[in-house]
Amino acid sequence: MSERDTAFFDRADAFIRIANEQMEKGAAAGEVSASFMYGLARYTAWFSASGWTQSKDMSDAKQETIDFFVKEYRQMLEMNMDDYIQNFDQYIQVSEELKQKG
DSSP: OOHHHHHHHHHHHHHHHHHHHHHHTTOOHHHHHHHHHHHHHHHHHHHHHTTOSSHHHHHHTHHHHHHHHHHHHHHHHHHHHHHHHHTHHHHHHHHHHHHHHO
């Protein structure tokens, strides 16, 4: 794995750790997921806005931008769902062990 790939997964893992910390503080998994999605949507809107010099240009590209990010998210979600389906017993066992420690 390249340094770039390692950094990518390290950043993703850092966000997951924050989500797990929220659950340790008593938030339900669904609540954490919803907050996570909102935060990602908010960050993505900022990221998109920072690439434009005028609101009109951003507005003109709005649907194309949304389509791009939804497509990318869908691919990542499908990949991870497939991973969980293929490794269900192993991942769920680990998840239950973590719950028991909490």
